[in-house]
Amino acid sequence: MSLAFDVAAKTDVGCVRVSNEDNFGYDLDHGIFIVCDGMGGQAAGEVASKIAVDSLLKYFREVAQNKARTNANITLEDISERARVLGEAIQLANTAIREAACRDEAQAGMGTTVVCVLVDQNFFSVGHVGDSRVYLIRGGAIQQLTQDHSLVTQQVGLGFISAEQAKKSRLQNVITQALGSEDPVEPDLDDMMAVSDDVLVLASDGLTRALSDQEILAAVTAATGLQHACDDLIQSAKDAGGEDNITCMLIRFVELQWYETCLRRFRIGRGR
């Protein structure tokens, strides 16, 4: 049984900031979904996040097509070929930002987080750098698929502070990796199988710091459609203060009947 997916996304400047440094992008034909949260003063943050999104989209639209991307992509090694391709795309986005920063001094020191999901039939890979997140909502429960590259997450992981202390820590803003800051970056990559009715939530920290996991789950479950869920999530984050830019992208996997598969194939020209 093959799976199809629906997507909705929205970004909002929030209630405090004057500019939106978040960016998102996706391409249904290539199954790539990206959310980036830029940083660096003087408008360079939004430049960095834009470059990252564009570079990733471009990679899958142009570069990856020339490669032998076979379906036999689950190997006995640590990660799949699909995840490796995603990792390579992230490295190239990093290089693109660093090169742009070198060309223009006003953009020196700019950087961005990235979370991206690459879907291929029933499987998807998740890649991330920084503290933007991916959640999976499955069977009425929510799980965080990414571990923030942040100081407090490392501290929690080592048992120095509790998860509650982490939420109040004044070091919350310190991330240990970002695109543009180091070469090479070390993205975390993961492979997963999608099941019908799974919902993936890609979000910047403007959302994840404002709302708890359970609040995100409740908003997505209660909403009538993906776009409504996006709107509700962003409104809730703004109601909670909206101190940062807020971005969320929702992807829902749906099981198609055989005739729906045929229809989609006919309409879009690709089987997914």
Added chain:
Amino acid sequence: MAKLSLKFQERVLREVALSVGVVTIGRQPDNLLRIDNPAVSGHHAKVYWEGGHCILEDTESFNGTYVNNRRIGKVTLKDGDVVLIGKHTLEFHAEAREYDASAQPRTNDRSISWQTQLDKARPPQLDPTMVLDTRKVREMLAKAVSTAAGRATVQTLDIGEIPLAALSTNISGHRRIGTLTVTAGNTNRQHYVLSSKLSVIGKSEMASIRLRRWFAPRIAASIHQREDEYFLVAAGKNIKIKVNNIGVADGQKELKAGDVIEVAGITATFDYEG
């Protein structure tokens, strides 16, 4: 002959030989060493010889001139000194020689500009998100570990006391690897080491745990690994999986050592290696 190397983000932009006379540094075009950046004052600083010593003098610049991260008014340059002007660095070499990047202290534009801000005792501007230079931190960590045990702290960053150990990843060492031993049913092998993030059970070519029975599902289930934990997930609602003889209702179950799983006509035991 002594020289100054103008660098930006570890790239050498220009090199200026320091002969007799004064080398003026600033944003305006009339400077000998021009740095066209808003953070640099029109006439920012100058370098000249005095009694056999090379002197660097700040010419009342707005953002200041820093030598080895200390703000200066006038200072005698020593070989290897790193001068920070705005976001650019100038390296002073007493003897002319081939530029050897590896011999120089690593000057990271970001971390230095960050320290500049701290030196001026003002909070980082505009965007509160900061990136910790992990490479630098790792170096510091390596030093700290070799010299002293325990929880040393990085205080120079002045963003609170960070336990150094917190910055080291993978402290606990190796992770546990799961295994799957098939006890009943037709599969391509009997014993599987679940070292990948995702192991697929099914008849499909992409499945690592390959089912050989006729009419077996193409993709029946997957075992997903996150850190030390393994989760069994059914590929669809029509596929029933059992763990220790109990059906898994919402399609996902964490596996414990010794668990017996049943899926698509095979029975297998999950365990950890070693």
